[in-house]
Amino acid sequence: MTEVQSWHLAFQPFELSTRLSLRNRIVCPPMVTQMNVNSEKALTHYRAIANGGAGLVILECVSLPRFLEGGDLHDGVVLRRLSDAVHSAGAKVGAQIFAGFSRFDPPGSYTGTQFSHVNSPSEFTRDGIQAVISGFREALRVLSQAGFDVIEPHGAHGFLLNQFFSPVDNTRVDEYGPQSTENRMRFGREIVAALAEENAKVGRPLTLFYRHSPEGHGYSPADSVQFAQCLYAAGLDCIDLSPDSAPVGRLFREGVPALPGRTPLRVMVVGALERDRAGEEALAQGAADGLLKETRFGWAANGLLHCKGCDGVRGEEAQGAADVIALGRQLLCDPSWPTKMAAGRQDEIEQCAKCGACLQLIFKGREVMCPKAAAAARRQAGAGQL
Numbered sequence: 001m002t003e004v005q006s007w008h009l010a011f012q013p014f015e016l017s018t019r020l021s022l023r024n025r026i027v028c029p030p031m032v033t034q035m036n037v038n039s040e041k042a043l044t045h046y047r048a049i050a051n052g053g054a055g056l057v058i059l060e061c062v063s064l065p066r067f068l069e070g071g072d073l074h075d076g077v078v079l080r081r082l083s084d085a086v087h088s089a090g091a092k093v094g095a096q097i098f099a100g101f102s103r104f105d106p107p108g109s110y111t112g113t114q115f116s117h118v119n120s121p122s123e124f125t126r127d128g129i130q131a132v133i134s135g136f137r138e139a140l141r142v143l144s145q146a147g148f149d150v151i152e153p154h155g156a157h158g159f160l161l162n163q164f165f166s167p168v169d170n171t172r173v174d175e176y177g178p179q180s181t182e183n184r185m186r187f188g189r190e191i192v193a194a195l196a197e198e199n200a201k202v203g204r205p206l207t208l209f210y211r212h213s214p215e216g217h218g219y220s221p222a223d224s225v226q227f228a229q230c231l232y233a234a235g236l237d238c239i240d241l242s243p244d245s246a247p248v249g250r251l252f253r254e255g256v257p258a259l260p261g262r263t264p265l266r267v268m269v270v271g272a273l274e275r276d277r278a279g280e281e282a283l284a285q286g287a288a289d290g291l292l293k294e295t296r297f298g299w300a301a302n303g304l305l306h307c308k309g310c311d312g313v314r315g316e317e318a319q320g321a322a323d324v325i326a327l328g329r330q331l332l333c334d335p336s337w338p339t340k341m342a343a344g345r346q347d348e349i350e351q352c353a354k355c356g357a358c359l360q361l362i363f364k365g366r367e368v369m370c371p372k373a374a375a376a377a378r379r380q381a382g383a384g385q386l
Contacts, residue, residue, distance in 0.1 A: 020207040022055035029326035030096035050089035053338030067139035071110040076145025083147040094150025144202040152209035168218035196235025211240040225255040238266035245269040249321030269322040
């Protein structure tokens with residue numbers, strides 16, 4: 001089987017939910033670029049990925065307060081240009097939302113928010129939990145007005161929502177505490193249930209994703225399958241498993257039975273971990289600068305997770321492991337990977353060199369740009385002048 005043949009199913013149209021049909025199963029996942037999503041650079045960046053042939057483009061993680069009153073994205077008109085640009089290129093568009101603040105937030109992007117800067121489940125009051133749930137409702141309303149197709153709470157990588165699911169990180173003593181699996185699932189379930197309820201009220205319902213790490217601090221993939229069952233029953237459409245999720249994707253596809261009248265729970269995976277020297281050096285520098293910490297599943301840095309290698313997964317592996325496949329850094333390197341691969345033009349693809357340059361730019365507080373992509377753009381510009 002050739003490489004193109006192994007990816008054949010990935011390039012077929014796919015109904016992800018009753019509300020969302022994709023031209024193919026390739027997804028550009030949320031990746032930190034440090035471009036303000038409300039900027040011309042971001043518009044150009046996401047339009048290029050959509051033009052390159054991905055079926056779904058998910059914006060890099062955006063803080064929840066930006067969608068609330070006083071936030072710069074509160075008016076749905078603000079992101080309408082971006083959604084129109086992605087749609088005009090034939091792709092669908094989604095937004096990943098971080099349940100709190102991020103150091104990547106542009107200055108002045110929100111004022112007067114009722115959120116406080118909390119970093120762990122134990123610091124949250126019950127009122128604070130309800131404010132987050134209400135905030136996600138508001139974010140869905142805004143994204144619906146902006147013409148988006150997908151909303152995804154970020155519940156992975158050891159960050160706040162993921163900590164609530166961890167029996168180690170969660171030290172609460174109430175109904176959201178670690179005393180039972182039901183308690184640990186409660187916050188995520190209530191967020192998804194609120195989004196599903198709000199979906200019934202808006203003119204443009206969204207497809208519901210949820211990012212989750214299949215294995216984490218004190219819990220196993222089997223625990224996560226139970227969580228996926230819970231979220232699906234609450235209204236979830238797709239579980240976005242990250243990182244290193246291709247090896248366990250099949251567990252979720254087979255472990256969550258379809259409910260009557262519902263599309264089966266869809267599963268999105270990213271590729272297996274694969275170490276590369278340049279990436280490791282960039283990570284080591286980030287750790288030395290205090291910008292990130294090592295976890296048992298990778299390196300986390302306030303909204304960033306680097307999977308220590310290639311984001312891809314071979315097509316034949318993905319067929320049984322996932323419904324949709326996330327390609328990250330490869331789409332930064334060559335946004336046209338889907339179009340070229342589907343057409344059998346893989347010799348034209350700019351392959352990600354795993355050089356670590358994108359990580360170094362993040363740690364330096366600069367907008368991310370792939371050096372190979374920049375070099376290819378210069379060559380094309382030069383050829384056009386001949």
